[in-house]
Amino acid sequence: TQLLEQSPQFLSIQEGENLTVYCNSSSVFSSLQWYRQEPGEGPVLLVTVVTGGEVKKLKRLTFQFGDARKDSSLHITAAQPGDTGLYLCAGQYSGNTPLVFGKGTRLSVIA
Amino acid sequence: DAGVIQSPRHEVTEMGQEVTLRCKPISGHDYLFWYRQTMMRGLELLIYFNNNVPIDDSGMPEDRFSAKMPNASFSTLKIQPSEPRDSAVYFCASSPRRIYGYTFGSGTRLTVV
Numbered sequence: 001t002q003l004l005e006q007s008p009q010f011l012s013i014q015e016g017e018n019l020t021v022y023c024n025s026s027s028v029f030s031s032l033q034w035y036r037q038e039p040g041e042g043p044v045l046l047v048t049v050v051t052g053g054e055v056k057k058l059k060r061l062t063f064q065f066g067d068a069r070k071d072s073s074l075h076i077t078a079a080q081p082g083d084t085g086l087y088l089c090a091g092q093y094s095g096n097t098p099l100v101f102g103k104g105t106r107l108s109v110i111a
Numbered sequence: 112d113a114g115v116i117q118s119p120r121h122e123v124t125e126m127g128q129e130v131t132l133r134c135k136p137i138s139g140h141d142y143l144f145w146y147r148q149t150m151m152r153g154l155e156l157l158i159y160f161n162n163n164v165p166i167d168d169s170g171m172p173e174d175r176f177s178a179k180m181p182n183a184s185f186s187t188l189k190i191q192p193s194e195p196r197d198s199a200v201y202f203c204a205s206s207p208r209r210i211y212g213y214t215f216g217s218g219t220r221l222t223v224v
Contacts, residue, residue, distance in 0.1 A: 033212060042115075042202050042215025043154075088154065098144060098167070099213060103153035 003027060004091055004102035012108040016078050021105040023072045023089035030094050032065055032072050037086040037104070079109045117203050117216035124223055129191040132219045134203030135184055142206040144213065145178055145188050149199045157201075160186065193223045 005024045013019055023032070031050040035043035047056050049065035049072065056063045060083075062075040076083055086106050090099040116135040124130050136143050145157040158168040163180045171178070175194070180186040190197055200220050204213040 041217055042204070043213075044215070045212035048212060098156055098159050100156070101146075101154040 003100050004089055006087075006089060006102035006105050008105060009103070010106050010108075012110065013079055015080060015109055015111050018075070018077050019079055019107070020073055020075045021087055021107070023074075023091075023102055025070050025091060027091070027093065028069050029091035030069075031092045032069070033090045033092075033099065034063055034072070034074055035088040035090060037088060038084075043086075043088055076107075079107075081109045081111045083107060084109050115203055115205055115214050115216035117201075117219050119219060120217065122219060122221045124193055124221070126194055126223055127192045128223075129189065130193045130197075130221060130223075132188040132201050132203075132221070134186045134188070134216060136186070136203070136205030137207075137214055138184065140205035140207050140214070142208070143180060143186050144204045144206070145186070146202045146204065146215075147199045148202060148218070154202070157188070190221075193221075195223045198222050 003025055007022050031048055033048045034046045036046055037043040047058055047063045052067045052069045054065045060077045064073050072089055086104045088101050088104045090101045092099055118133045141162050144159040146154045147157055148154045156170045158171055158178045159166055160180045163183055176190055178188045198221055200218045202215050202218045204215040206213045
């Protein structure tokens with residue numbers, strides 16, 4: 001059972017386009033994180049959100065945590081080839097539990 | 112800071128052989144995690160340690176898998192005997208506390224033929 005569903009699984013866009021990827025669950029999380037993974041490397045943390053409705057911005061990336069803390073979205077403005085990678089969301093049920101990861105959205109930005 | 116260091120980066124072994132994967136966490140990080148990544152199942156938690164003590168090994172698929180953390184700077188994941196279905200990328204990650212981002216190593220790509 002996949003506790004965190006990410007969509008879409010694959011996304012291929014042209015440089016300069018905007019995009020949004022989603023992370024959904026039927027469970028409530030105490031915190032949620034987004035990671036980016038490049039080929040041959042481990043995931044790298046982008047952001048942590050902990051409050052329902054929270055919005056965080058990291059340059060062209062905007063992260064939102066759902067009001068009910070069951071879902072999250074990542075929006076990229078004016079995508080660049082350097083944004084190419086596997087975007088993973090990961091949730092923590094409580095402070096005592098380790099992260100559970102979604103399968104990720106594989107993004108390809110074509111110049 | 113050298114980050115989380117895993118070795119080897121690649122391992123090809125024959126079915127039935129013993130495989131040992133190694134991890135050096137970031138100094139001062141109290142939590143160490145072993146994950147396995149496949150296309151079909153994504154990143155799955157195998158086991159994690161807090162202050163060198165195993166806390167939850169419910170993700171270890173079978174008795175063929177074992178993990179140890181003899182001290183704060185070293186952990187091993189052993190598979191004996193290995194099987195082709197164990198082929199995956201194995202990641203080690205560490206964290207300074209429970210509610211915090213994880214720092215992952217570069218992974219070990221294991222192929223069992």
